[in-house]
Amino acid sequence: MKVVYFITASKEGKGGHYHSLNETAKIFNKYEDIEIISIGVNRSPVLDHFDDKYTHLTFKNILSTSLRALEIVRKKKPDVLHAFDINSFYYARIISIITNTPVLITLCGGKNPKFFPFSHEIVLYSLENLKFIEKKNKFKESNLSLIPNRASATQQNNSNIEDIKRNLKTDFPIVLRIARFSSLHEDSILQSIKLVEFLRNEGVETQLLVVGYVKDKKIFEDLSKYQSEYITFITDEKYTVKASQLIDIADFVVGTGRGFMEAALLGKTMLAPTSNIKTPIVVNQENVSLVSDTNFSNRYFEKRPEKLIMDEILKTFSSKDKENLIDFAKENFSSEKIYDKYLPIYLRAKTAKILPLDIAYQIAIIIRPKEKLRSVFKKFRYLSYSGH
Template sequence: MQNLKGLIQPEVFNLGLAPSRTISNLRDFHYIPYARWNIFGLYALARKIRTSSPDVLHAYDHKSLFVARLLSLLLGIPVIYTKCGGPNGSRAIPFANRIVLFSGENYSHYCEHGDPSRYILIPNRLNRPHSDPEMQERLVNELGLRDQKILLRISRFNRYYDHTFNQTEALFRELRAKEMSWHLVFLGAEQDPVYLQELKDRFGLDGVYYIVEESYTKEASKLIPIADAVVATGRGAMEACYFGKRVFCPTAIGRLPVEINDATFDTLFHFNFSERAPVIQSEIAQETAGTSMKVYFEKFFLLDTARTAYLSLYGQAIEEGSRHLSNLKTLAYHALQFFRPR
């Protein structure tokens, strides 16, 4: 947690089939190749953890939480779990000394089916994002879009996001019908070349651009300032707010994504600006009315405001210590989820 520098000394253990590009440049980063049945990987991790002797294990996804729970039993270290949004999951709530929920949707579900005293709602927070004027200038010149209006959608080209691509293109058509200077830029890693070609065939190339070069996609958020409006979910929506852009969120229903404004903010925020929000927008206003996007960022999304909450969580977990009996109660079910074939 970069915002807690000087207050904690984190070590980052990345488990998986390949190291994460997003966090691999962090100080004290360790990559451990790990798959479901890799007992040697677990042993290597346990040895490193024992040597590091941390006060708390903090997991950020359901599978790494299972590994952290095993290590907690072996080494007697308390566990914190952050569920970074997404669907609610089953009613069987996994154990951790404390659980952080990013969305009100997840928080309500966990409180209904688990122990509310262990859960805390801390909506996703982030540091102020950085910009790269040189990279922005280069892309705008390559596309020939100087003095044009840009609708930007940052997303991996993956069939899972098909509904959000359709909503984005529908928004683009609405905007362009009112003003021909609008152009749509899709920016993201090409995970599925076949699907990318399908999108090109479906949406065409008239005013629509598909950017997949790693030089642009690796730090795509630095390109947000080129846009006049952004279609985004979760963290991306928050970053776009910081840059003061019009922000539209894909949602579960409706033809168009929904704009963040005073009327829609509470509902979208409850769902962590995910595409599961049940909101419909039938028409698009010419301009955003109401609260400035940057005000939303400073008030609700800035990580500085969550510093005390996170420090308190770590203190509570350390004081409580590893709770072996509570951990064991749901460990078998968690193991079934961890080891089941994909």
């Protein structure tokens, strides 16, 4: 089998769905022939290790970019095309129609989208997204596959870990948060800061390490005021490109999405942000299934009283016996199962359906400023993506 993967390349090329594609392609590359095409601003450093199996197309205009992608696919002659975001699915679906090649799309977690294109095969990472999509009449012909984000126990970079440790408190437990300094992760970083402040106020000595590149300078500046001898930010590219190789520095990890899964697979004591508690909550055997429904994001709403949550945090950080989720993670998140889970989907995938309004909306997203979309497509909104 030959698989061509598509992804949209942002300026940084380091977001979670790049790592998700990386893990999927890495596993399939062991058994099948693969090619990766990224389209957009810059090559992704996450995908560079694929060497000649990775092609980046700098976006010029939608026509020339489509033709260049079509040329690669015609040379490769794949059995299936697999897109990892909405914009890249536009190119995959057009090429699917032209070449009669089956196609599918993955919705890589995150909040429920206002628009999502039709595909006969859709892979979803979270139950939250699955419930949203399956309610839409637009997708009544689609096969929806819930396959939580897959990760592996990343080999650790002991040299980098030791470098960082030299600037940390040597005898205080470390709480690790790996996240970009951006609006998407601002709240989870702030919750991690409040966690350490709470613990220290209760007499539990601990420190926070936040590792991530700066996507939004204003947010980084706002959060930097919290830095102290107990709260450290690291933004050097040497450490942020493969930040998952630093997980072993931590005693506790505040995780979201695949970052949560990578740390859980390494046996760390886990916490996750919520939408309604000032600090992250402890994730254990009792609540891991509930928190995973929203892909361990801060969209999770904690129903238990806050006093109970804070008592649980104190108990967890004060106990010598640390609970981990390694067995749950191996069963539900391990990348070892990627091939067996995706192969049946690839085999039953179909050529893209010709849906002019759906395709037109995708084109508008790519070529027009997003703030203009409402006025351009207002009269088509109901037909295009309301699902009714």
